Amino acid sequence: MSSLTLSIDAMGGDNSPTVILDGMKIFLQDHPDVKFLVHGKQDILAPEIQSRGLDNVCKIIHQESMVSMSAKPASALRKAKGTSMWGAVESVKKGDAVAAVSAGNTGALMAFSMLALRKMKGVYRPAMTALWPTINGRCVVLDIGANLEADADQLVSFSIMGEAYARAITGKKRPTIGLLNIGSEDDKGGDTLRRAADLLSDPDLGLDFRGFIEGNDISMGKVDVVVTDGFTGNVALKAAEGTAYLVASYVKDALTENWLSKLGAVFASAGLRKLKDKMNPSRVNGGVLLGLKGVVVKSHGGSDAEGMASALTLAVNLGASNYREEISDGLLRFQDSSSVSELAAE
């Protein structure tokens, strides 16, 4: 298979395989050369693929079962073989696809990916990313849930991984990095954060580290990469999602307040369409478990076809980039500089 093949878990997510196949069709408009290995039930998938005219770009790989959205990672692992998710990840392992995409159970996908693809050298724990909309585009936030806690060394490795990832998807040469804290002064936060900030300031790492940032700085786009532990990152991301939903409901109320408001909304419809577009979570769909020897993109379980197309775009961009080599190099620099510091401290 060519380097432009993606492996798809066609049975994961809330509205599979419909949303997934529709997303592939949208994606193909901009990426006509990409081919798919589609994992799932042959008898369900074949007619759906045919009816969308996707026969010539899809190869179905039959999988008898699927991972339920509510399964615990450990129990999913025991029954991994024969599921569409396991198949999708395994195609990446075998080198048949440059990246896998699944909208299925997040915990199971992380477990499958770690087992099948293994960690890169120098990675102690992989980290899950999110794309976060900002006033000037979007930024990368990690970890958002793969690790409840993170020590200083882990936060540095998250920074190295997040920076290479941000470069691959934004094209910025030197993405800036901020450590999430509850104040921007140097002496704020606990020992772990202060120690991580010290390590990140080492010029040998070659990172553009901007120090501590606060929660409100994320949406303001103060840095390209926001680094934190998985608990804090997950809470921050979901708190922001809840707030966006709340404000959107306020706006809806405002524009349906009375007939005059509704008329106003008609006049303002061009701008409001753009607003809706900006607020659409599909724009920033796609999380990646960084630190593995292979690319697996997690699409939101409730995503629509547009969102699936975003996740596929992310997957193909990452598959074509050399961010994993950059991560390896960065982690190596970190290990070298740590060894030097340890020697100096002796």
Add this chain to the structure above:
Amino acid sequence: MSSLTLSIDAMGGDNSPTVILDGMKIFLQDHPDVKFLVHGKQDILAPEIQSRGLDNVCKIIHQESMVSMSAKPASALRKAKGTSMWGAVESVKKGDAVAAVSAGNTGALMAFSMLALRKMKGVYRPAMTALWPTINGRCVVLDIGANLEADADQLVSFSIMGEAYARAITGKKRPTIGLLNIGSEDDKGGDTLRRAADLLSDPDLGLDFRGFIEGNDISMGKVDVVVTDGFTGNVALKAAEGTAYLVASYVKDALTENWLSKLGAVFASAGLRKLKDKMNPSRVNGGVLLGLKGVVVKSHGGSDAEGMASALTLAVNLGASNYREEISDGLLRFQDSSSVSELAAE
């Protein structure tokens, strides 16, 4: 002095004393019986109070200095005496006022309050609250920054304090409580959270504990009291503030996109005014350091006069309520039930 006297730090915050005195004037429209002890520079305050016709409700207590917004708590403590902030807190300690309000330096205000007012019996560490707008009103979030970390016992004491506080300000008889986590299943999160959840489920505590909630549940109003450690709470609150600001900027762009959009905004102005009102952070202004033998309300440093009026309303409601007795009783019940469990475990 009567029970309806508030003590005011007239020199704290970004636009003092203007915003503070304007806020008092707005507040008095609904609370004509309240009197003020106004701490600050006599020569600055006297003409400002007179020009607003507030002479008959204000008594100026001259303080020579003030706490700078950037001072560290420890350094502010060394120079506390003679500042408007210290004076305001001391009036509560002396029993001359039912509550103090300051828009000044948060760290200094927490330090002054703890030193002057002391902790209530059974409180290991006080916790700072925030009011958070939700789809059905507002909820209380604590801790938002007084404690970087919190063990299970502390999370229980935050729950007890937050519940009594929520009852005092919302009038709900049994406010519901949720523990902030990265999943709502029982087995999610670390040991500390699971242990706290176990403790909170003890019926002897008399709390309406609803289990774990996630970040997005806060704005959805899933519970009345959201309990977390100060680091997570602070990041979540600020991440939400940043998101609200981002979405507001999107809405503004949408309604000024072209002349038709602008015309639409004119038609929709009634609804949009309500939207602006809902988005106004002044509506939910006011944080309280719970667990002290006295009420001190922190108003946002950049708040406007409306926001100051909200903080004053919070202060007078708390001053008139018996939430501190309820906190004492609740903490006692927790200690009793802990002792029983310990005996049972022996």
